Each structure stands twice: as structure tokens, then as C-alpha cells.
Amino acid sequence: MSQLLSDSAFADAGIPMAFVLPSAERGGLGLIQSANGAMAFFTGRSMEELRGLAFAELVHRDDVALGEDLIARLRSGAVESCSFEKRFEHADGHRTWGLVTVAQGHDIGGSRQGTLVLQVHDISERKHFVGQLEYFADHDPLTSLYNQRRFRIDVDRQLAYGRRHGSGGLC
Numbered sequence: 001m002s003q004l005l006s007d008s009a010f011a012d013a014g015i016p017m018a019f020v021l022p023s024a025e026r027g028g029l030g031l032i033q034s035a036n037g038a039m040a041f042f043t044g045r046s047m048e049e050l051r052g053l054a055f056a057e058l059v060h061r062d063d064v065a066l067g068e069d070l071i072a073r074l075r076s077g078a079v080e081s082c083s084f085e086k087r088f089e090h091a092d093g094h095r096t097w098g099l100v101t102v103a104q105g106h107d108i109g110g111s112r113q114g115t116l117v118l119q120v121h122d123i124s125e126r127k128h129f130v131g132q133l134e135y136f137a138d139h140d141p142l143t144s145l146y147n148q149r150r151f152r153i154d155v156d157r158q159l160a161y162g163r164r165h166g167s168g169g170l171c
Helices: 003-012 037-043 068-076 124-138 148-165
Strands: 017-022 029-035 081-089 095-104 116-122
Touching: 017 037, 037 116, 068 081, 068 095, 095 124, 124 148
Parallel strands: none
Antiparallel strands: 017 029, 017 116, 081 095, 095 116
């Protein structure tokens, strides 16, 4: 595949993609070398704003380190790619969920040698529906209070805590 064709496939891809430098800190993903238009749309930033930005700046601060061990395994050659979920901070302030897939970049021309190729699938809608299903599984539809299933889970959790710490769960 020619360099021109691969650059066009990257730029015109409908899925958010970026070339990111590896980093020993901040989650294993460093500065963004380049990003496509879909990544710009997903993050609410222009491609120029993304270039040179630390990938960690796009991610919720509690999720920066998620996947760091997987990226280390990727860089060591133990795996060919890795995936993990992260919350992203959109430029307008709202949060989106993304399934991040990272692979080692292979560039024949050498201009992106050593970079990581990153793709993000927007899973915000799926996360929303999973949250709704969890709520419906744990709550009574009429009163919105915890249902018997959830009550039993909480009682079992408290009894186990009491057994571990010697109080037996009694007040």
C-alpha cells in the first residue's frame, strides 16, 4: 500500500483515530502526533488542537491510568493490540465513553516509527443502556426503592463484612 493511500485511509476514516507517542507516565500514552477528523469531532477539538496535546488531557482524570499495564505489554511485544474503556472529556464539558484500541504502529516510510495507532469506538449509548438495565434490575418499578434482590445482596455483603471483622453484622 502506498504512503499516500494509507494517509488517506487514516484521514478519511469514520472512526476516531490518532497516532500517539508512547509514554512512561500518564497511562502509557503520550503526545498525539496526528489525529483524523473523526477524532476531532469525537473530542470537540480541531485536528490542529489535538496535534501535540497529551492524550491524557482528553481523558477523565480518574481513567488516565486505565490500560497502562496493557500498553506496557503491547510495547514489550507480548500482545499485538489491546483494548480498554475510558471516559473522555469533550471540549464542551460533557463526558463520553470510548472503547480505546491500541496497536503498535508499523510505518514503512519511517515517519511514524515507534508510534502507537489508537482507535476509539464511542460506547456512550451502550454504557447508558447498561446503567438503565442495572437500575431496573435493582429497583422496584412502582416505588423506585431497592427490590428484594438488591436487599439480599446488601445483607449478604454486610454479613460477610461482619464475619471478616468480627462483629457478625450486628449493631
